[in-house]
Amino acid sequence: MRRVGDTEGVDVEIFKDWGDPGGGLYYLGKYGHVLSGIAWIGLLYFFNFVQVPAFAEMGADARGEALRKVTWRALWWFRWAAFATFLTGVLMIAILGEDFKADTAGGLGLYFGVILATTMFLNVWGVIWRNQKINIGSANAVAAGGAADPNAPLAAKKAARASRANTLFSIPMLFFMLFSSHWGFHYDEPSGGTGAVAWIIFLVIWAFVEASALGFIGGLDSPFNKQVFDDHRNTLAAGAIFWLVLLFIVFELVIGS
Ligand code: HEM
Numbered sequence: 001m002r003r004v005g006d007t008e009g010v011d012v013e014i015f016k017d018w019g020d021p022g023g024g025l026y027y028l029g030k031y032g033h034v035l036s037g038i039a040w041i042g043l044l045y046f047f048n049f050v051q052v053p054a055f056a057e058m059g060a061d062a063r064g065e066a067l068r069k070v071t072w073r074a075l076w077w078f079r080w081a082a083f084a085t086f087l088t089g090v091l092m093i094a095i096l097g098e099d100f101k102a103d104t105a106g107g108l109g110l111y112f113g114v115i116l117a118t119t120m121f122l123n124v125w126g127v128i129w130r131n132q133k134i135n136i137g138s139a140n141a142v143a144a145g146g147a148a149d150p151n152a153p154l155a156a157k158k159a160a161r162a163s164r165a166n167t168l169f170s171i172p173m174l175f176f177m178l179f180s181s182h183w184g185f186h187y188d189e190p191s192g193g194t195g196a197v198a199w200i201i202f203l204v205i206w207a208f209v210e211a212s213a214l215g216f217i218g219g220l221d222s223p224f225n226k227q228v229f230d231d232h233r234n235t236l237a238a239g240a241i242f243w244l245v246l247l248f249i250v251f252e253l254v255i256g257s
Helices: 024-057 060-099 105-143 152-182 192-213 223-229 232-255
Strands: none
Touching (some): 024 060, 060 105, 105 192, 192 232
16 A cells, blocks of 8 residues: 555556557547537437427427527537537547557447447538527527528528437447447457448448438438438437347348357
C-alpha cells in the first residue's frame, strides 16, 4: 500500500500510453463520446416519442410558443451533442488508425454502426436543423405579429422524416457501436464472399431507408414513409427488423461462428 507523501514510483495511469488505442486519450474520448451520445439520442427520443405526439394535440398558438421556447433550446443541445459525439468518434477512429478495419466480424459490425451514426449526424445538421430553422423562424414571425412562412409546413415534414429515419437507425446503430468490443469475437472472420453479402444486405437497407426519408423514392409521403415514419411505434418496429436482419441473417447465418 502506498503511504501518504510517498511519491516514489507514482505514475499517473490515465496519462500512460496516452495516444495509443488502449491509452488514456482513447478512454477519455470514449467517455466523452458516450456522454454526448446519450445527450443526443436522449433528445432524439424526446422529440420523437414526446414532442411530436404532444404537438399534434396542441393548438397553433401553444405549439408556436413551445417551438420558440422548448424546441429551440432542445435543438441547441441536440445538434451540439451530435457534433461532440461525431468528433469524439472520429478521434477514436484516428487513434485506432490501421486497427480500424472491417476484416473481423467485430470490425465489420463497428463499420455498420459508424456508417449509421454518421448518416444520423449528417441528417441532424443537413436536414433537421436546416429545416427546423425555417419552421421556428416562421413561429417567431407569427409571434411578432407577422405572417407565417409558406415554406414552413414542408420544412417541418422534411425535418420530421429525417428525425424518424434517425430513430429507426438508432436501434441497430447502438448494437453495432458496442459490437466490436463486446460481442463480435463470437463470429468467424468474414471471407471475401460472406463479407460481400454482408455489405450488400447492409448497404441496400441503409440506402433505401435514407433515400426514402429524404423523399427520393416516391416523395416524402410515399407509402413506405407513411407506413414506417408516421407513427413512432412503427419506426421502432422497423428499426428492430433492420437490427434483427443484421444480427440473424448477416452475422449468425452468412458470417457464422
Ligand atoms: C456520429 C458518429 C459516430 C462515430 C464516428 C462513432 C465511432 C465510434 C468508435 C470508433 C467507437 C470505438 C469502438 C470501440 O472501441 O469498440 C465508438 C464507441 C462507442 N460509441 Fe460511437 N460513434 C458515433 C456515434 C455514436 C452514437 C450516436 C452513440 C449513441 C449513444 C454512440 C455510442 C457509442 C458507445 C456506447 C461506444 C462504446 C463502445 C464500447 O463499449 O467500447 N456512438 N463509437
